[in-house]
Amino acid sequence: MPAITPHVPPQSAQPQPASRHVTATIVLACVGVFVSYLPVVGVSVALPVIQQALDASTAGLQWITDAFILPTAALLLTCGMVGDLYGRKKTWLAGLCLFCLGCLVCLTADGVVQVCVGQALAGVGTAALLPSTLALISDVCPDRHKRARVIALWTASLGLGLTLGPLINGVIVEHASWRWVFLPSLVIGVITAVVGAVVLSESRAERERHLDIPGQLLAIVAITGLVYGVIEGGSIGWGSAEVVIAFLVAAVGLPAFVLVELRSPCPMLDVRLFTSPAFSGAALVMALTLFAQVGLVFALSEYFGLVHHASTWDIGVRLVAINGFTVVLGPLVGRLMNRTSPGLLLVIGLVVSGIGALCVNLFHASTGTGQAALVIGVLGIGIALAMAPITTIAMNSLPHRLAGTAGAAHSALRQIGGALGPAVFGVILTNRTLAALPGHLARSGLSPADRGQVGGLVSDVGIQAGAFLHLQTPEATGRALSAYGASFTDALHTCALVGGIGMLAAAVIALVLIGVGTPSKYATGGTAEAVPHPAEAAGAATGGEPG
Numbered sequence: 001m002p003a004i005t006p007h008v009p010p011q012s013a014q015p016q017p018a019s020r021h022v023t024a025t026i027v028l029a030c031v032g033v034f035v036s037y038l039p040v041v042g043v044s045v046a047l048p049v050i051q052q053a054l055d056a057s058t059a060g061l062q063w064i065t066d067a068f069i070l071p072t073a074a075l076l077l078t079c080g081m082v083g084d085l086y087g088r089k090k091t092w093l094a095g096l097c098l099f100c101l102g103c104l105v106c107l108t109a110d111g112v113v114q115v116c117v118g119q120a121l122a123g124v125g126t127a128a129l130l131p132s133t134l135a136l137i138s139d140v141c142p143d144r145h146k147r148a149r150v151i152a153l154w155t156a157s158l159g160l161g162l163t164l165g166p167l168i169n170g171v172i173v174e175h176a177s178w179r180w181v182f183l184p185s186l187v188i189g190v191i192t193a194v195v196g197a198v199v200l201s202e203s204r205a206e207r208e209r210h211l212d213i214p215g216q217l218l219a220i221v222a223i224t225g226l227v228y229g230v231i232e233g234g235s236i237g238w239g240s241a242e243v244v245i246a247f248l249v250a251a252v253g254l255p256a257f258v259l260v261e262l263r264s265p266c267p268m269l270d271v272r273l274f275t276s277p278a279f280s281g282a283a284l285v286m287a288l289t290l291f292a293q294v295g296l297v298f299a300l301s302e303y304f305g306l307v308h309h310a311s312t313w314d315i316g317v318r319l320v321a322i323n324g325f326t327v328v329l330g331p332l333v334g335r336l337m338n339r340t341s342p343g344l345l346l347v348i349g350l351v352v353s354g355i356g357a358l359c360v361n362l363f364h365a366s367t368g369t370g371q372a373a374l375v376i377g378v379l380g381i382g383i384a385l386a387m388a389p390i391t392t393i394a395m396n397s398l399p400h401r402l403a404g405t406a407g408a409a410h411s412a413l414r415q416i417g418g419a420l421g422p423a424v425f426g427v428i429l430t431n432r433t434l435a436a437l438p439g440h441l442a443r444s445g446l447s448p449a450d451r452g453q454v455g456g457l458v459s460d461v462g463i464q465a466g467a468f469l470h471l472q473t474p475e476a477t478g479r480a481l482s483a484y485g486a487s488f489t490d491a492l493h494t495c496a497l498v499g500g501i502g503m504l505a506a507a508v509i510a511l512v513l514i515g516v517g518t519p520s521k522y523a524t525g526g527t528a529e530a531v532p533h534p535a536e537a538a539g540a541a542t543g544g545e546p547g
Contacts, residue, residue, distance in 0.1 A: 021140065021201060022140045022141070024199045024200070025136050025137070025139075025140045025200060025201070026137060026140065026141075026150055026153070028092075028136075028192065028195065028196045028199065028200060029092075029133035029134075029136045029137050029154065030133075030153060030154055030157035031157070031188075031192050032092060032095070032096065032129045032132075032133045032192065032196075033129065033130065033133050033154060033157050033158050033161070034157040034158065034160055034161040034188075035096075035099070035161065035185055035188045035189050035192060036095075036099060036122075036125070036126040036129045036130065036161070037126075037158050037161030037162050037165070038161040038164065038165045038168075038184065038185045038188070039068075039103070039122070039165055039169075039181065039182060039185050040068065040161070040162060040165060042164075042165025042166050042168065042169040042181055042316075043064065043065065043068075043119075043165075043169070043181065044065060044166075044297060044298055044301050044422075046169050046173055046178050046181050046312050047061045047064065047065075047301065047302070047305075048301075048302075048305040048306065048312070048464075049173050049178045049312055050064065050115070050178050051464050053177075053178055054111060054112050054115070056112045056464075057461075057462060057464075060112045061426075061464075062231050062422050062423055062426040063112070063116055063231065064112065064115055064116060064119060065119075065298065065422045066227055066231065066419050066422060066423060067115075067116035067117075067119035067120045067123065068119040068120065068122055068123040068126070069123060069294075069415055069418050069419035069422075070120070070123065070223065070224060070227055070419055071120050071123035071124045071127060072123040072124070072126045072127045072130070072415040072419075073127075073223055073412055073415030073416045073418075073419050074127075074219055074220040074223045074224065075123075075124055075127035075128075075216075075220075076127045076130060076131055076411045076412040076415060077131075077215075077216070077219065077268045077269050077409065077412050078127075078211070078212070078216045078219075078268055079091060079095070079127045079128040079130075079131055079132070080131035080132075080135070080409075080411075081211060081212065081268055082128070082211070083128070083131060083132045083135055083204075084135070084204060085204070085210075085211070086204075087202045087203065087204055088132045088135045088136050088139070088202070088203050088204070089132075089136075089196070089200045089201065089202045089203070090202070091128050091131075091132040092128070092129060092132040092133065092136065092196060092200065093193055093196060093197060094125075094128055095124075095125045095126065095127070095128025095129035095132060096125065096129065096189050096192060096193040096196070097125070097193060098121055098122070098124050098125030098128065099121075099122045099125030099126060099129065099185070099189055100125070100185075100186050100189040100190055100193070101121050101122075101125070102118045102119060102120070102121030102122030102123070102124075102125060103118065103122060103182040103183075103185045103186040103189065104118070104182075104186060105117055105118030105121060106118030106119065106122070106179070106182040107179050107180070107182045107183060107186065108179070109179060118182070122185075127415075130411040131411055133154065134151075134154070134391075134395065134410075134411070135203070136200070136203065137150050137151065137154060138395065139203045145338050147392075147395065147396070148334060148337045148338055148342070148388075148392045148396070149334040149335070149337075149338070151334075151388060151391050151392050151395060152330050152331065152333050152334030152337065152388040152392070153330060153331075153334065154391070155326060155330060155387045155388040155391055156326055156327045156330025156331070156388075158326070158387075159323040159324070159325075159326025159327045159330070159384070159387070160323075160326075160327045162322075162323035162326075163320055163323040163324045163326075163327055165316075166312075166315065166316025166317075166319055166320065167313070167316045167317065167320065168181075168184055169181040169312060169316065170311065170312040170313025170314070170315065170316040170317070171313060172184075173311075173312040173313070174311060174312065174313050210265075210266040211268075212261075212264055212266060212267055212268035214260050214264070215257060215260050215261050215264060215267060215268040215269065216268055218253050218256050218257040218260055219253075219257055219268070219269075221249060221250075221253040222249070222250050222253030222254045222256075222257055223250075223416060223419070225246045225247065225248075225249035225250035225253060226246075226247070226250035226420070227419050227420060227423055228246045229243050229246035229247040229250065230420065230423040230424055230427065231423045231426070231427075232246065233427065258271055269409055269412075273409065276397050277513045277514070278393055278394075278397035278513065278514050279393075279394055279397040279409075280513055281393070281509055281510055281512070281513030281514040282390050282391075282393040282394035282397065282410065282514065283394065283409065283410060283413045284413075284506070284509050284513070285346070285350070285386075285390055285506045285509055285510050285514075286390050286391075286394070286410060286413045286414050286417065287413040287414070287416055287417035288417060288502050288503070288505060288506040288509070289350065289353075289383070289386060289387075289390065289417065289502075289503065289506050290413075290414050290415075290417035290418040290421065291417035291418070291420050291421045291424070291502055292353075292357060292421065292498070292499035292500075292502040292503050292506075293322070293353075293383060293418075293421070293499075294417070294418040294421035294422060295420075295421030295422060295424060295425035295495065295498070295499055296322075296357060296360070296379070296421075296425070296495065296496070296499045297319060297322060297421075298421065298422040298425050298426065299425045299428075299429060299491075299492055299495040299496075299499075300318075300319060300360070300376070300492075301315055301319065302429060302463060302488075303363070303488065303489070303492050304318055304319075306463065306464070306466035306488060307365055307466065307484075307485040307488050307489065318369065318372060318373065318376065319376065321373065321376045321377045321379075321380035322376055322379060322380045322383065323380065323383070324380060325377070325380040325381050325383070325384035326380070326383060326384040326387055326388075328384070329381070329384040329385070330384070330388065333345065333384065333385060333388045333389070334388060337388065337389060337392055341515075341516055342389035342392050342393050343389070343393065343510060343514040343515050343516045344516040345385050345386070345389045346385075346386050346389040346390060346393065346510050346514065347507050347510050347511050347514075347516055348382075348385055349381075349382045349383065349384070349385025349386030349387075349389070350382065350386050350503050350504070350506050350507035350510060351382070351503075351504065351507050352378060352381055352382030352385065353378075353379050353381075353382025353383050353385075353386060353503045354382070354500045354501075354502075354503030354504035354506075354507060355378065355382070355500070356375060356376070356377075356378035356379030356380075356381075356382055356500075357379055357496055357499040357500035357502075357503055358496060358497065358500035359375045359378060359379075359496075360375055360379075360492065360493070360495075360496035360499075360500075361493045361496050361497065362375065363375070363489060363492060363493075363496075364486075364489055365482065365485035365486050365488075365489050366485075382503070390410075391410060393514060394409075394410040395410070424498070425495050425498070425499075428491060428494050428495050428498065429463050429488070429491045429492070429495065430462055430463055430491075431491075432487075432490060432491035432494045433458070433463050433484075433487045433488050433490070433491040434458060434459065434487075436486070436487040436490040436491065437454075437455060437458055437483065437484065437487040438451075438455065440482075440483040440484075440486045440487050441454060441455060441480075441483045443483075444479045444480070444482065444483040445479055446471075446476060446479050446480060446483070447476075450471055450472075450476050450480065453471065454469065454471075454480045454483070454484070457469065458484065463488065463491075465484070466481070466484050466485070466488065469481055469484060
């Protein structure tokens with residue numbers, strides 16, 4: 001029998017799991033990411049109703065969103081390591097249970113603090129779900145072509161959760177208390193956990209790993225300090241002591257995290273993974289894209305609710321295209337990635353979404369639904385073309401044996417960008433609206449007393465004042481609302497400019513670091529599996545395991 005040449009066997013020669021098990025694992029992984037993202041935008045579109053019911057401030061509303069995203073971002077890498085160490089199935093199940101517990105806490109909430117606690121628990125659960133779903137997929141799909149198609153399906157499932165969340169919650173809020181918006185996620189999560197406990201098989205990393213406690217603590221400190229500083233800076237002032245301290249903590253925590261990870265024998269995130277240009281490019285692009293996307297969803301939800309006075313259902317319908325096209329075009333994008341370069345699709349998608357974001361500058365206080373749908377549709381198509389390629393490039397830019405690490409790091413950057421989006425865009429909306437309001441009030445024809453009353457209300461309440469503007473006469477109220485709507489629209493234009501520039505900057509980064517050439521270096525295998533990655537070489541030299 002002829003000797004086998006010493007190179008990695010073709011993907012087709014590797015042991016393949018049973019097809020029934022593969023299908024079940026893929027379905028449950030997709031349902032897991034679907035249920036974890038179902039309340040993300042759904043809660044955002046319900047914020048105006050929650051604000052009125054709980055008398056929440058603008059900063060409070062931002063914390064309701066970021067209470068979910070912050071623990072997700074801070075704990076993703078550790079949860080990925082826990083899955084490799086103790087089992088991906090156990091981590092997936094634990095994540096679903098924590099997510100369901102968080103939904104239950106929100107379902108019984110009677111104040112902003114309890115909603116934030118529930119969101120935080122759900123965020124911890126999501127931190128366990130995201131890397132475990134990608135690791136489960138990678139385990140049953142070693143072939144890179146099939147993995148690209150399945151990742152496109154995974155991305156479409158994520159988009160489906162983001163799409164259906166606002167629509168389902170819109171119906172609920174129209175007919176019941178806002179608290180019931182958390183019930184669908186709770187029910188689906190419980191059913192999925194029961195099925196997964198029976199159907200899924202356990203898998204672990206091939207090599208020994210250890211928890212990186214110092215790295216985890218520093219990651220939590222740095223991420224929390226940054227987001228806290230951004231949110232509170234827009235609320236209590238950028239020069240306040242606690243905001244300055246928060247930014248200092250973040251500024252010290254980040255380099256300390258990098259230093260600790262470089263010296264750790266088993267780092268949570270080995271920064272040497274970023275020596276891969278494609279992986280680094282995908283990470284930066286993901287962070288920028290989610291920053292712009294989630295930030296724009298937050299800003300547009302507030303615009304439709306406070307300026308157009310749309311119901312939660314109407315807001316969900318108007319925003320459905322932002323994530324809906326990811327679902328509709330998911331199968332097509334999956335096929336295109338195997339026929340052309342994922343980098344090319346990524347750059348095209350980012351340019352289209354950047355143009356769509358900049359076109360939001362065409363909105364005014366009385367923009368019709370048709371024009372808004374057209375612009376949001378362009379933005380959604382661009383996002384649909386970009387999302388699956390980003391994840392595929394990140395997962396395939398490193399050797400298959402580092403897929404768990406790649407998935408966790410990629411998801412962490414996704415959540416960090418998503419956390420900063422509402423924080424930064426919320427600050428822009430508040431500050432720009434307050435800055436533009438005096439000029440619009442001066443041209444409104446209101447009396448000095450009425451102008452003072454409106455200005456004082458907006459200063460005290462924030463951008464949510466649009467829901468409470470009532471003056472002595474209907475004519476005065478109409479003029480006040482017009483001035484407020486014009487001021488808020490000016491703020492939305494600034495958000496659109498920031499989001500559009502962010503998307504286009506991501507396109508430039510993708511063009512430089514990833515490129516638009518042949519997909520061989522990150523989509524077809526090539527020699528990546530046979531060549532040790534620098535992080536693996538460093539891990540071997542120290543007796544540890546790359547993060």
